[in-house]
Amino acid sequence: MRNDPGDARPFIPRDLALHPAAFDPGYKTSVLRSPRQALISFQNTPTEITGPMFGHDTIGPLDHDLTRNWAQPGLSAIGERIIVHGRLMDGEGRPVPDALIEIWQTNAGGRYRHVRDTYVAPLDPNFGGCGRTLTREDGSYAFMTVRPGAYPWPNRANDWRPAHIHFSVFGHGFAQRLITQMYFEGDPSIPLCPIVGTVPDAEGIAMMTATLDMDATVPFDARAWRFDIVLRGRRSTPFENRPEGN
Template identity: 60%
Template sequence: MTIGEFVERDASMHPPALSPAYKTSVLRSPRNALVSPRNTLSEITGPVFGANELGEKDNDLILNFAKDGLPIGERIIVHGYVRDEFGNPVSGALVEVWQANAGGRYRHKTDRYLAPIDPNFGGCGRMLTDSNGYYVFRTIRPGAYPWGNNTNAWRPSHIHMSLSADGWAQRLITQLYFEGDPLIERCPIARTIPTVEQVRSLIAQEDPASNVPFDARTYRFDVTLRGRRATFFENTVPGAPR
């Protein structure tokens, strides 16, 4: 494994921590400018995961919690590549996902939304990227749901993602939206993102060529993590005049 510092995060590519239209950011955002120290061993190294630590159905959210039947909702496949910002594949990264069910309710004791719990849907899964940085999972398309940002706020359909790669500085928690969802442009969380182009980077695109006939639609979602600084060699011939 290559050991080296990661490049600094470009703050302009991320939403500001304080975004008053997103109410909960007011209390949890820092009040002072952030300090960016040089990477230490705790940032440039990370956990190593093995395939033997995962179950065979961990990346199949349709089956991994099903008991007496299959979950209700539109069956979908999400796949894509995890790369660093220099285009290098990130292999062996742990990708964890969690989401609401087709009615927009999470299997969590604090979720009191009136949509019913689906007894055959757990709403979470995990997988490792292969040598090309590729990942794939099956699931049910999550439903939209109301939330307390204001009296008529609805979250777009989305899936949460957590990625742990070969350095803690690459750690990323994000969420993907779905192409064509009109709630995205009205979502206070999505509207904290600086540009339309950056919002698009969080939208999974339909990939009809990869659909499973009479079974599931497919969406493509690629993820970019921080890259390591490279030390370039001099491309000169020894003894040649400079």
């Protein structure tokens, strides 16, 4: 386990006002899967404030590099090369080291490598669309990837998802589990998306939006986007589509 239940402290409660509502008529699949009764809060138990421990030997040398981890030797994924980086912090602003972060995304054309994705955009034979890494001692992380494309989805007559990257975070306890989406600053599709619209206010959407970071850009190679993640507490990054989990 990650820590001793006798020494672990309860996590700071979430501010549900910042998180997506479980029921949102504009996001059609939420209508049937949302709970019909009010949520009930419980005190943290030892199984929630402890969690799995991940070792660096479980991470491959290219797991963080989506441009190469699926590519044939000497080849690379097609698209705008980007670096996605930031820090993982707890509700009190402290770094969360040795936490597993996994990401998945479409290719540059807006298509997932998934049997159920039937979008007409072609698959990239050198792009798998997923990666993982462990946070460093200061809570920092970084991925090399390509900027994902937008794609249509069958919600209403003409809905499109903005460019986004899915994040899955395993903190130091199961109550710090977080699944969220990262959007790109300046994307005009963000305010048009019904899934983004489930987040109740602009502050919550801003917490899910990466900012361009020219200081971390590699000249003539890749632009950088910064995306800091907060687990639990008032400033916690909103959970993807529903107010449970982190």
